[in-house]
Amino acid sequence: MPPLLLLLYNRARWEMEKVRSIFIVEDDPDMCITLRNILSEEGYTVKTAGSGREALALASEEKYPVCLLDLELPDINGIEVMKHLKAFNPDMCVIIVTTYESKDNAIEALKAGAYHYMYIHNEKPVNRDELLITVKRAYDAYQLQEDKKRVEDELRWSEEKYRSLVQSTGDSVYLVDRNCRYLFMNEQHLSRLGLSREQYLGRPYQAFHTSRESRWFAEKVKHVFDTGTTIQHEYRDENGRCFLKTMSPVRDPETGMVTAVTVVSKDITDLKRTERELMATRDYLNNIIDSSADTITVVDMEGIVRDWNKGAEGVMGYRAEEVIGKSNRKFFLDPEEAERIMEQVQREGVIRNYRTVVLRKDGKPIHISMSASLLRDKNGVPIGTVRVSRDITKEVELERRVKEERDNLNLIFESMVDGVYAISRTYEVEFMNKVLRDEFGDCVGDICYRVFHNRDEPCPLCKLHEVVEKGQTVRWEWHSSRMNKIYDLIETPLKNIDGSISKLTIFRDITARKKAEEEIRKLNRELEMKVVDLQEVTRIKTEFLSITSHELRTPLTPMKAQLQMLREGYKGRLNQRQKDSIELILRNLARLDRLINDILDISRIEMGRIKMAFQVMDLNDAVKEAIKMQEPFARQKGIKLKVQLAELPLIIGDNERLRQVMSNLINNAIKFSPDGAEVIIETSTAHEGENVLFSVTDFGIGISEEGKKKLFLPFSQIDASMSREKGGTGLGLAIAKGIIRAHNGKIWVESAQGKGSSFYFSIPIRQKVREKEVPYICDSN
Amino acid sequence: MSTHTATVMVVDDEPDVLLSVNQILDANNYRTIKARDGYECLAKLKEEVPDVLLLDIMMPGLTTKELLNEIEKDSRLAGMKIIFLTAIHSLEAEEIGLLNSKRVVDFIEKPFSVRRMLEAVEKAIKLE
Structure with a gap:
């Protein structure tokens, strides 16, 4: 049996035996009854046995604390019976009941372990008091014995227990x-x-x-x-x-x-070691908390401040010892915030970026953004809240200013004739200006595609993604077939106070403008077509000219060659009249050749395709050559050529073409001079050295104002009869003008009718050939 | 009239021009070879190398530019001089790149002066 159960068992047995029972072994029935009656009256439970055998049988079934034993039993010797009874219950107190005559036996019995003995006289009544006292003592002795045993048991158990504990x-x-x-x-x-x-x-x-x-x-x-x-x-x-x-x-x-x-x-x-590590961790955390610029505080469920870091000291101006243990209500501008925050943290477990206003120790209000979470003990019971707050006074001020600016901007938008609206990234209309409100009513808070476009989902062309997600500014044209209108839209990201991005759209009805533009485009296209046509015409004309030039000259070539051969005597000697005829033909052939050349030149000039062989040159050289060419003609008319050439800077020019121009001008001067008159040829620098100037002056008939206007136009000899009389083609001055203009120069005439004429041209002084010469394009004048 | 042993090839698509030029050269004791276009010119150049080539511009068939390129390739023709005899203006000829070669020694515009042509041929031969 386990020690604990044993103990309980003993205790139970002890309780049970408190019912006092007594065992009487007596062969004399009268005596037995007498004894039983006395003891029963006293409250004992009595069991009796009439013989030694009966006594042993009963004792084996039940344990009796006290036994009254007659030594003289009919079957077994009383002492033997006692020894057996003691074997069943060693603590049993046996009181020997004996007559005086057999006292020796009683002494024997005491030696063998009996508790006491009592003399009983056969003729005298049993001494009742003696009996009860003896029994009572025996009982007490038994109980004492039992108590001692119990204490010993418990002590042994206790010792065992401690020993086991100590050892294990x-x-x-x-x-x-x-x-x-x-x-x-x-x-x-x-x-x-x-x-x-x-x-x-x-x-x-x-x-x-x-x-x-x-x-x-x-x-x-x-x-x-x-x-x-x-x-x-x-x-x-x-x-x-x-x-x-x-x-x-x-x-x-x-x-x-x-x-x-x-x-x-x-x-x-x-x-x-664990404790040390824990301490270190705690120190570390405390360090972090203390060095944080944010305020970190712990407030228990009753709103009492339990922790207050250095950051909180800095922001709030209170030292930790001033506030720990105090209510946190007084820190809020509105003390009821304390309860609201606590209630919200309890309900939601955590709150983030809660904005409120707190008061510094000096009374100054500051805006904070607070995040708080619930603090629980190891059983999950809420014990407080940890709060991290940031001073956002500056941000709030900035927001206020941004809002002010936004309001100003809105004022501008209000007065615009263009439509202006802003939508959030969830398509919610956040702002619309007056123009739009007049058209759609106030739709702020509605979904843009529903109110503006009557759709159930975002428009396929919507630029919200580009603008809000990618941050792009988009400008595009929206052709609304429903309204038959065209809008010019500028859509740009708009940063809101809370950092979110909206799309700001400014749009304008440009239907009318687009129609006008389309009209212009159409006209331009037509014009382009015409230009293409014109270019094609020009190309064909140029080709035509080239071919014409070739084709016209080709027949002239063998004619001129054969005539020359005849004149030179290749084909035999000719008489003078034949020679004169050939000279006449050759002269007219030359005139035809000049005419062809002039026509080609003026055509090239008019098409802007005249070619120039520009080079660095001295104009005087070309003047001298031209004079040399015209001297025979002057001599023929008895004209005196008066030449005054200044020293000239170099120019860029086509030597042959300029000679052609001057030869032509000198030829005209001689042609229109009366016989024997003077023709003055001069060169100089003019306009402070910017230009070289050529002039040829005659003293002939002069030119009328009307004539001057037509003078430089092709085929404009002042009248046709003059052409025939003077033998010109009527193209010389037009060609001269084209050539001089191709040199970036100017040609003009000064004349008075009847007094003669002066023809001038000027060429800018330049000494380097331009990398790419711009071909001269003749203007329609 | 001086005597010459030099050979001149005349290339021109116009028969009357070709005839006239040949008559002039023959009368001045030049040996002449005639060609009606670029292809004929090239064929005849393979048989004989003249001292001077009197060359027209703007002929049917092979262009003058292509003809010049073929001539440049043939080393046998290195000493041959070329004189253009043409109705094209010299600036236009220059523009299409006909005057770049050193062997082109003169440019005579049609209708030409007989004296001018003979001087040019004589001068070209003397250059040799």
Whole structure:
């Protein structure tokens, strides 16, 4: 039976036996009845047996504390019966009932273990008092015996229990006396010291420890002996392991004097290390919390501040010791915020970026953004809230200013004739200006595609994604077939106060403008077509000219060659009249050739396709050549050529073409001069050296104002008769003008009718050929 | 009239021009070879290398530019001089790149002067 159950069983049995029962073994029935009656009256439960056998049979079934035993039994000797009864119940108190005559037997019985004996006289009545006292004493003796046994049992059990505990514990447990000699040591401590039980008993502590440790230990033991109190000490051994020693006094139960000291030594090395690590972690966290610029506070469920970091001190101006243990209500501009926040944290477990206004110690209000979460104990019961707050006063101020600017912007939008609206990334209309409100009504808060486009989903052309997600500004044209209109839209990201991005759209009805543009485009296209046509015509004309030039000259070539051969006598001698005829033909052939050349030149000039061989040149050289060419003609008419050439800077020009121009001008001058007159040919620099100037002056008939206007137009000899008379083609001045203009120069005439004419041209002074010469394009004038 | 042993090839698609030029050259004791176009010119150049080539521009068939390129390739023709005799203006000829070659020594516009042509041929031969 397990010790605990045994104990309970004993106790139960003891309780049961408190019902006092008594066993009477007597062969004399009268005596038996007498005894039973007396005891029953006194409250005893009585069992009787008439013989030794009957007595032994009953006693084996039940345990009786007290037995009244007659020694003279018919069957078995009384002492034998008593020995058997004692065997069943060793504690049984047997009272021998005997006559005086057999007192020797009684003494015998006492020796054999009987408790007491009583004399009973056969003729006298039983002494009732004596009987009851004797029985009572026997009972008390029995009970005392039983109590003692019970206490002993319990003590044994208790000892076993403690011994088991002491031996099975992981801690070292040992007992020392005043001189630190070991009295007891558990297995744990034995193994720690590496000793057997025999090696330590009676030996002192210092036999197994250093003198330092021993001194320390002796001191503590003495303290426990002297004060009788339990002490605890941490102690580090030479291996660096840490122990918690609990030293308690052991007292003598009788004297109360301290007789020994129990030492329980617990290895707390790992515990200490964990504790150290925990401390370090806590310090680390505290450091973080303290060095945070944000305010970090802990407020319990009653709204009492429990923690307050350095950041909070900085922001709020209160020191931790001023606020810890106080209610947090007074920090809020509206004290009821405290309850609202607590209530919300409790309901939602956490709140983020809660904006509110708190008051600094100096009374200044500051805006904060608070995040808070619920703090729970290990059983999950809420014990408070941790709050992290940030001073956002500056941001709030900035927001206010941004909003102000936004309001100003809105004012501008209001007065615009263009439609302006803003939508959120969820297509919600956030703003619309007056123009739009007049058309659609106030739709702020509605979904744009529903109110503007009457659709159930976003428009396929919507630029919200480009604008809001990619941050692009988009400009596009929307052709609304439903409204038959064209809109010009500018859509751009708009950053809101809360950091979100909306799409701002400014749009304008450009239907009319587009129609006008389309009209212009159509006209342009037509014009382009015409230009293409014109270019084609020009190309064909140029080709035509080239071919014409070739084709016209081709027949002239063998004609001229054959005539020359005839004149030179290749085909035999000719008489003078034949020679004159050939000269006449050749002269007219030359005129035809000049005419062809002039027509080609003027055509090229008019088409802007005249070719120039530009080079650096001195105009005077060309003048001299031209004069040389015209001298025979002058001589023929008796004209005196008066030449005045200034020293000229170099120019860029086509030597042959300029000579052609000057030759033509000199030829005209001679042609229109009266015989024997003078023609003056001059060159100079003009306009402070910017141009070189050529002039030829005659003293002929002069030109009328009307004539001057037509002078430089093709085929414009002042009248046709003059052409025939003077033998010109009527193209010379037009060609001259084209050539001079191709040199970026100017040609003009000064004349008075009847007094003669002066023809001038000027060419800009330049000394470098331009990289790419721009072909001269003749204007229609 | 001086005596010449030099050979001149005349290339022109116009028979009357070709005839006239040949008559002039023959009368001045030049040996002449006639060609009606670029292809004939190339064929005859393979048989004989003249001292001077009197060349028209704007003929049917092979263009003058192509003809010049073929001539440039033939090393036998390195000493041959070319004189253009044409109704095309010299600036136009220059524009299509006909005047770049060193062997082109003169440019005579049609209708030409007999004296001018003979001077040009004589001058070209003397260059040799």
